Amino acid sequence: MQPPPREPILEFHDVTVAYGRRPVLWNIDLAIDEPCLFGIIGPNGAGKSTLLKAALGLVPLAGGTVRFFGQPFAEVRGRVGYVPQRETVDWDFPVSVSDVVLMGTYARLGWFRRPGPQEREIARESLARVGLADVAGRQIGKLSGGQQQRVFLARALAQQADVYVLDEPMAGVDARSQDLIFGVLSELREAGRLVVVVHHDLPTAAQWFDRVALIDMRLVAAGPTAAVLTPQNLERTYAGRLDLLDELGRAVEERGRTS
Amino acid sequence: MTTLSFFTDGGGMHAWAIATAAMVAAGCALVGTLLVVRRMSLVGDAISHAVLPGIVVAVLAGGRLGGPLVLVGAVAAALLTVWLTQLLRSEGGLSEDAGAGVAFTTLFAVGVVIVTAAASRIDLDPACVLHGLLELVPFDTVPILGVEVPRAFLTATVVFVTLALTAIATWKLQVFTAFDPGAARAAGVPVAAVTTGLLVATALATVAGFEAVGAILVVAMLVVPAATAELLTRRLHRIAVLAILLGVVAAAIGYLAAWRWNTTAAGMIAVVLGMQYLACVLLSPDDGLVARLCNRGWFAWRVACEDRLAAWWRAEEAVARGDTFPSAEGPTLGDRVADVWLAITGRVSRGPRGWTLSGRGREQADMVVRSHRLWESWLGRHAELPLDHLHPPAEWIEHHLGAEVRRRIEAEVGTQASDPHGRTIPPEP
Numbered sequence: 001m002q003p004p005p006r007e008p009i010l011e012f013h014d015v016t017v018a019y020g021r022r023p024v025l026w027n028i029d030l031a032i033d034e035p036c037l038f039g040i041i042g043p044n045g046a047g048k049s050t051l052l053k054a055a056l057g058l059v060p061l062a063g064g065t066v067r068f069f070g071q072p073f074a075e076v077r078g079r080v081g082y083v084p085q086r087e088t089v090d091w092d093f094p095v096s097v098s099d100v101v102l103m104g105t106y107a108r109l110g111w112f113r114r115p116g117p118q119e120r121e122i123a124r125e126s127l128a129r130v131g132l133a134d135v136a137g138r139q140i141g142k143l144s145g146g147q148q149q150r151v152f153l154a155r156a157l158a159q160q161a162d163v164y165v166l167d168e169p170m171a172g173v174d175a176r177s178q179d180l181i182f183g184v185l186s187e188l189r190e191a192g193r194l195v196v197v198v199h200h201d202l203p204t205a206a207q208w209f210d211r212v213a214l215i216d217m218r219l220v221a222a223g224p225t226a227a228v229l230t231p232q233n234l235e236r237t238y239a240g241r242l243d244l245l246d247e248l249g250r251a252v253e254e255r256g257r258t259s
Numbered sequence: 260m261t262t263l264s265f266f267t268d269g270g271g272m273h274a275w276a277i278a279t280a281a282m283v284a285a286g287c288a289l290v291g292t293l294l295v296v297r298r299m300s301l302v303g304d305a306i307s308h309a310v311l312p313g314i315v316v317a318v319l320a321g322g323r324l325g326g327p328l329v330l331v332g333a334v335a336a337a338l339l340t341v342w343l344t345q346l347l348r349s350e351g352g353l354s355e356d357a358g359a360g361v362a363f364t365t366l367f368a369v370g371v372v373i374v375t376a377a378a379s380r381i382d383l384d385p386a387c388v389l390h391g392l393l394e395l396v397p398f399d400t401v402p403i404l405g406v407e408v409p410r411a412f413l414t415a416t417v418v419f420v421t422l423a424l425t426a427i428a429t430w431k432l433q434v435f436t437a438f439d440p441g442a443a444r445a446a447g448v449p450v451a452a453v454t455t456g457l458l459v460a461t462a463l464a465t466v467a468g469f470e471a472v473g474a475i476l477v478v479a480m481l482v483v484p485a486a487t488a489e490l491l492t493r494r495l496h497r498i499a500v501l502a503i504l505l506g507v508v509a510a511a512i513g514y515l516a517a518w519r520w521n522t523t524a525a526g527m528i529a530v531v532l533g534m535q536y537l538a539c540v541l542l543s544p545d546d547g548l549v550a551r552l553c554n555r556g557w558f559a560w561r562v563a564c565e566d567r568l569a570a571w572w573r574a575e576e577a578v579a580r581g582d583t584f585p586s587a588e589g590p591t592l593g594d595r596v597a598d599v600w601l602a603i604t605g606r607v608s609r610g611p612r613g614w615t616l617s618g619r620g621r622e623q624a625d626m627v628v629r630s631h632r633l634w635e636s637w638l639g640r641h642a643e644l645p646l647d648h649l650h651p652p653a654e655w656i657e658h659h660l661g662a663e664v665r666r667r668i669e670a671e672v673g674t675q676a677s678d679p680h681g682r683t684i685p686p687e688p
Contacts, residue, residue, distance in 0.1 A: 053441075057444070058444055077446065080445070084439065088439070088441060090438075093438045093495075094489065094498055099434070099494075100438070103434075106432075106448070107446040107447055111429075111448075112429070115431075139493040139494075155442075
């Protein structure tokens with residue numbers, strides 16, 4: 001007897017994303033079946049962050065579907081922890097480190113319930129895991145860039161999710177924080193979680209990730225890191241930029257024709 | 260005399276006016292806190308003006324100022340402004356601030372035109388629209404449990420209580436949305452509804468204050484208390500509470516001052532709000548101008564004293580080494596003042612050649628010279644700088660190194676007893 005077919009943890013099926021009318025990601029097919037450290041790699045403007053945002057319903061899909069555990073994101077949002085790019089928020093905002101980490105528990109609490117002792121305990125543990133237990137009461141603007149990134153990671157940990165989605169968590173982060181973040185992500189993988197990371201640095205990508213997807217407005221290749229990061233694939237991603245896609249996107253936006 | 264006549268001259272009237280202004284200020288401060296931290300102060304400005312046509316149309320349709328119909332009209336006009344602003348941005352290609360500038364000024368102007376044109380048929384006068392008539396508030400009353408309560412007070416209270424309860428119930432969502440809308444949306448927070456809620460709240464707070472303080476000064480009540488409170492604390496809920504208190508205090512002081520000097524109460528309240536802000540800019544304990552100047556001055560003074568201690572220490576070292584005593588290269592006035600201060604505090608005393616370090620003075624000088632020479636050693640080791648590059652940075656770093664860092668540097672450069680110039684590094688006491 002065959003075991004029932006397992007749903008992939010995360011599946012993109014023929015996903016196209018457009019900003020306004022202009023497509024920036026074309027027909028992405030990607031399925032991740034097993035818990036692992038998964039890197040999404042590509043040059044600037046390749047649409048890596050857009051792909052994450054599309055998965056989380058933060059940008060509308062122009063076509064295709066995204067499913068987590070075989071379900072739409074809205075059904076399982078509590079099981080997916082999101083770490084946005086650090087620069088997307090105002091770090092002068094008047095909240096403390098533990099206030100931010102507590103936000104990770106809101107998805108479970110619903111709209112109106114307040115965080116209680118249990119949530120505070122979870123927040124404390126999450127902060128300790130990223131090595132920031134001693135700055136819990138500090139205003140977030142007083143932290144270094146690396147510490148701020150770890151606060152964001154702690155917030156996702158406080159959500160106690162099954163899938164973690166991180167947008168450039170290593171950008172502008174000191175070496176100690178990078179090691180710490182990578183350590184926590186590895187622990188999550190050992191605990192059977194899927195960790196998807198948008199990343200732009202190739203040497204560290206080869207070192208950190210079990211599997212990667214190479215993206216440049218379209219999916220170039222996906223699979224085990226060593227098999228994907230080949231000179232040919234990198235050439236196709238970085239050097240062989242398909243200007244055609246970009247040009248066509250602009251033409252669609254302007255309702256014209258490509259020259 | 261004045262105090263007495265204030266209370267005998269219909270103190271009840273004044274009390275009602277103050278209570279009304281305080282209630283309006285409290286509601287505006289609460290909403291304004293969220294607007295200010297979301298960098299949406301301009302939206303507050305826009306909405307407070309744009310509600311005018313809504314109010315006017317509602318009054319023409321038979322509504323009363325402070326009545327439910329007028330509240331509905333005001334909220335509708337506010338949402339219309341926001342929608343127009345977004346439309347101008349997406350379709351007209353205007354930036355957000357220019358779009359808001361076009362939308363709210365136009366709507367406000369439409370309101371002014373209608374008020375003026377319909378002046379004979381409408382119980383609203385253009386001056387009141389701009390400046391409010393706080394002084395007249397106590398004369399328009401409704402009986403509540405046998406007490407004649409001003410209508411404006413009633414409206415402001417209902418609005419404030421509603422806003423406060425809503426804020427308490429949805430605070431978590433407001434904060435998450437304001438700080439990180441992307442993550443909030445991913446976590447299932449209805450971000451668009453939360454933002455629209457804030458805009459509706461702004462319209463309600465504004466319209467409640469419209470009659471009392473007018474369209475222009477209500478902006479001050481929205482923005483200034485929150486901006487002031489932000490200087491004093493760095494936690495959002497404390498900013499909100501503090502902003503409400505500041506608003507209430509300004510309402511009372513402003514009204515009394517206006518009565519004393521016989522001028523407009525609404526204007527005076529806004530002036531008091533501005534003075535509160537100014538006072539905080541000057542006196543805020545951490546970032547205040549006065550605190551910063553004091554810190555800077557105190558630090559400069561400490562540097563001057565430490566430099567003199569180190570200078571006498573080096574002079575003694577030179578003598579001990581058998582060098583000639585370095586001739587004092589014309590000490591500056593500051594140096595002399597510092598010397599006198601060191602003498603008064605018992606760190607130096609008169610000696611054969613100028614000043615001699617006392618035991619305590621020597622201990623402090625040891626630390627300064629030790630910091631200086633440790634830093635030179637560390638720099639010499641890590642930066643591979645030529646010898647003449649080592650002294651200048653050490654000259655200012657010496658005032659910043661604490662015992663802990665000194666120990667760490669020493670652990671790294673080793674307890675060799677001399678710096679790159681070959682001179683002795685004094686030990687930690």
